[in-house]
Amino acid sequence: MDEEPERAKRWEGGYERTWEVLKEDESGSLKATVEEILFQSKRKRVIESHGQVRLGMMRHLYVVIDCSRSMEDQDLKPNRLTSTLKLMEAFVEEYFDQNPISQVGIIMTKNKRAEKLTDLAGNPKKHITALQKAVDSVCVGEPSLYNSLSLAVQTLKHMPGHTSREILIILSSLTTCDPANIYELIKTLKSLKVRVSVIGLSAEVRVCTVLTRETGGSYHVILDESHFKELLMLHVKPPPSSSASECSLIRMGFPQHTIASLSDQDAKPSFSMSHLDGGGGSGPGLSLGGYFCPQCHAKYTELPVECKVCGLTLVSAPHLARSFHHLFPLDAFTEIPEEEHHGDRFCQACQGELKDKSVFMCPSCHSVFCVECDLFIHDSLHCCPCCIHNQSGP
């Protein structure tokens, strides 16, 4: 094993003087410091853009959730398992929002075994229903890192080369029970270009450090529930793709949505192909309209989906459009203290008065925005409202 420079552990460092953060002003009030802290927390989620780095847009991610006895610990309310599953539901929603053409699968590990909760699929509903049902499962035994990794790799190794293969492990136990040498498995993972990241709920475990370092993933240990949520959301953004991933043209279909009404003569009710494996759930299986695969005319009720009959990936144009903002990220706005800004007293976006400590200016069109609009523009909107006007129309 190659030696890496070990970071200094926290107990080896000196004392942290946390009381020095709070400073009083002349009258003895802490108001300025409190406002500063609130302001910084609003700005905390400013995204650092990677610049011109190729991102892995089509991702295959397996999430491994530890269901061992340590998950019954109550340091996260009501217990670690319930809190994890709840955060996972939010993660799945956000993941499909940012990566509409990617897929996710969930694996649970307990009792020295690993089993798949859901297969790799592009539909968020299936995963969310499975997660909701899993709240009742019993936490028993020890987790097995080796078994869960090899179960995930069995599917991931067949994925085409242009997609990114990732595994995210949520590990709360400090032990793992493996049937074989895990360092051999790590070598296999590295050769298959699988990136493994770990979120620890208890403490740092050396085998996870080695695992993530060798495969190029990240390893974090949570401090509390909000930190847990932040760490999970870090994995929603597409990671920079490794230089070894191939680029290829993927054949995709864009089916039309037919809405047939009862008065239509040719409308015939039919089953959707997703009902074949019993995944129909509630409601009648027969429906009049839907999406028809352009190659084999099999019917589906939702997109994106991979056609079971002919294997063509079916998406709609807005799904691809959702990923565009990753490819053309918006530059961060420059922060100017309020005293130095001599222009309008109004935010260009929401027309509200500028009363924060600093204003934000777009580097290309020089219009100013308030703190909330800056956050909204970078998180959700991904385009400057004033720059749009300066571009010539199509």
Place this chain on the structure above:
Amino acid sequence: MASDDDTNLLVIVVDVNPIWWGQQAQREPQFTLSKCLDAVMVMGNSHMAMTRTNKLAVIASHCQDSHFLYPSKNWKGGDGSGDDASSSGDGKYELLSVANNLIAEEIREVMSKSKGNSTDTMLAGSLAKALCSADDCALQYMNFMNVIFAAQKQSVLIDACVLDSDSGLLQQACDITGGLYLKIPQKVALAQYLLWVFLPDSEQRSQLVLPPPVHVDYRAACFCHRNLIEIGYVCSVCLSIFCNFSPICTTCETAFKIQLPTMVKAKKKKLKPMS
């Protein structure tokens, strides 16, 4: 029934493209921009009159710019202290008369200041500004889609009331966010359509019988010919869509690996001896 502390914000974006309205005035003199704005003001007034907590914003979308007609930056507003322009003689609710006067004033300013020869309206920009205040083409297409997805995330409904020709982008916007798309058959009755179809908020719409949803064309257009295609090839790096296979992506200039079928060596089979 809406709860008492819910504020409903209605943002009306009016397309005031001077070229189209000029041509329209010659085609149909009984329906001009001023009549359209009258209908918009009727709808705005009705919205504010329904509940005390309802709020209104009106944006005029122009060729190069979009301008907030109401609320205006220059209006310090609120209690109308000492402002005698706002009191009208007919006992109208003050907020409504202030709004009407402001809108009329601002639109006059906007129309007189218009310059430039571009004929397309910057709809994406006005929508973006509308979303920021609700806080609470190949490049305009991308910005437009970003705006629509942000609206869907914030649960903001986008409705479209189309006067002249169908717009695929607006149809997609209404479908994705859950709003209504309507192409008006008779323009002079604009106020009626606005009040009947678009005034009720999302909770009340489930109880009304409204025009049925239109068929939205979600097919993608290929980047090389702008044709609508049903099966295409997507570059895995930049997500641009092509109708035919080509070895190099024109947008990001990556060379693609061509998948060849694997060669299978012929195996010699040993013949089993016949017993």
